[in-house]
Amino acid sequence: MNESNSGSLYAAREPIFPKRVSGKFRQLKWWILGITLVIYYITPWIRWDRGPSLPDQAVLVDLAHRRFYFFWIQIWPHEFYFVAGLLIMAGIGLFIFTSALGRVWCGYACPQTVWTDLFILVERWIEGDRNARVRLWNAPWSARKARLRLTKWLVWLMIAVATGGAWIFYFADAPTLLRDFLTFQAPVVAYSTVAVLTATTFIFGGFMREQICIYMCPWPRIQAAMMDPDTLTVAYRDWRGEPRGKGMRRRAAAAETYAGGETGGRRSPVIPVPGLAQAAVAPVLARETPGDCIDCNACVNVCPMGIDIRDGQQMACITCALCIDACDEVMVKIGKPRGLIDYLALSDEPRERAGDPPRPIRQHVFRFRTLLYTAIWAVFGLGLLWALFVRPEIDVTVSPIRNPQFVTLSDGAIRNAYDIRLRNKHGDERPFRIVLAEGSGLAVTLEGASGDEVMVPADMTALHRVYVTAPAGSAPAAADASPVSFLITEPVSGESVEVGSVFNGKGSE
């Protein structure tokens, strides 16, 4: 592990061979992995009837027609704030979880973690568990090694293709696209998207793994600001574990080595947290009786990030808790209480050292900080819900034409023009009636329509030029500007909106 410090400009990735582990956190991870994958693959295939001319896909990002369908909700481009709001909520949601439970997102639900877990599962299934994989890694190339490697890569590739393949179904009618895709009639962008996502899944999940989390993902660098000493995060109870049983001598030797300037070697930068971090690197504790840690390295061997959590809080740790499962298993075997490695808060360290039990979990989870985040999150959520329920079924924009502000007709009448944009959000063609609200003495004519109704095709926006004329000598014709108000009614649903605007008269000349 020391070569990385030889002064070379670069360091090769050290392969990590996580060992199989079982336990309650591993179980939880399997469940989350299964559920998220099922959601990801199944969602595009759910149907939702919206009428004859609208797509029947429940979740669809229709970029070509600039629509976003989410079950009963339909988002138009001018309502994109819904999407922006959801993204903000997702961000704040990450803050809530991180401040309460550290990098739980990373450890359980992050796609990088989920797919890496899946890839490791395949790897273990084909090449065997940790020891077999290490042996295979060190073995010279042989027919067997080639066969195992190729099988593994092939299965990875199949998963990668399926991953990229599922993504495109969110952007077009899934059954049609699948047929087109298989018969080579799908658009080029579909193939290129699948190709790119296949390549990234294959490389990120198969070969880069923890490198993504440590070097490419910005989140580990931000998370430190989200966490405080009350945050529950995976840590090692060094006051209970040290000095390590069979490692006492080794530690003593290591302490000398440090003093002598020899390298200790650690894979990832240690976040310097007062108390915990130093304890791990401090040389031998004064205590002479061995602690609970038997230095079996089980916790290190199962870690997908290749770190030793006993070194203290580390940037690379994704709090996946696999080391907790591994150590708990050991503790049960040697007849000690579980929890040598555990979700714990740094603020509890002094009392635990003194022999008191840690504070209950709810005191860590429901704190001012998390409640504040939750409150902000809820404000956004309620705001979006409110916007969703009050948004009008018919949607109209009236823009007065400013160039020119008005036109004088031959009989001296003053005419203003308006562009009225009508959005029909229904799956069938609908009429819209455009009249002026209350008797203002002004005349309205719709360009390209004989009456006061225009048809707007299903699920479309129509732009209509509307003329409003004030007779020569009337008050609006002589005034600088006077208010006008359009009453737009959609007779089928009976809904109507009144939109105010301005009528410019000669006075401004």
Add this chain to the structure above:
Amino acid sequence: MDDKETRDPVTGVDTTGHEWDGIRELNNPMPRWWLWTLYGTIVWGIGYAIAYPAWPLVQGATSGLLGYSTRGEVAAEIAAVDARNAEVSATLAAADLAALPVDDPAYQFGVSGGAAVFRANCSQCHGAGAAGGVGYPNLLDDSWLWGGTLDDIEYTVRHGIRNDIDADARFSQMPAFGEMLTKPEIAEIAEHVLALSGQDHDAAKAEAGATLFADNCASCHGETGTGDREQGAPDLTDAIWLYSGTREAVTETITNARFGVMPAWGPRLSDAEIKAVTLYVHQLGGGE
């Protein structure tokens, strides 16, 4: 600051030897793939700079081995669009505009294309909103000097008005009455014209002007002053004035006459473009 490499006793990692205020920089090497990615982008950047226009010279820039240019790309895009529109363009060029249904693709194409033609060629005089100005006709209103049907408009666009280029240009000339009539006579005619258009006027002078109008002006503007589209004589009774309808402006017009010129677009625009801009102007709100 001494550059001697030392080892950090706590982490056991080499330091770079750099020290600031007691803080020493650990020499944690970059991952190999990361550096290779960096080198890769450098190599790619050099290749890119050779293949594409990149280095600024005194005039212009290196042209790049691939001969790529944004201008060329735009030209190609325009050519592609033209090719795609060739068919509808041809339909439009051959169409009888008056018989073209509003929902015909050629009509839609004409109105949108005409808007672009208008912006590029006509807006300099008639304004971006087609509202014209003093001396430049407003194309949005319902008053037309030479007629507002599609055929009239197309003829005007194609041949222009009072220009030397096109022998078929619409032509009319109002005499400058300053050389034929006295100032008081002109003033009387002006009052009469104000009366015709329903504006404030001196009734006595207007009465006197009526005879002068019948003798000098009625041959073109008509007995009642309603104008004559055949010869482009403006209607003097409506509320629309090309050169403004104030007493001063009318007096000026009678004294010195007006002689606005519009170029003939026949030689410059294609048939399809002329028809397109005709459709566009016709649907602006005053077409007949």
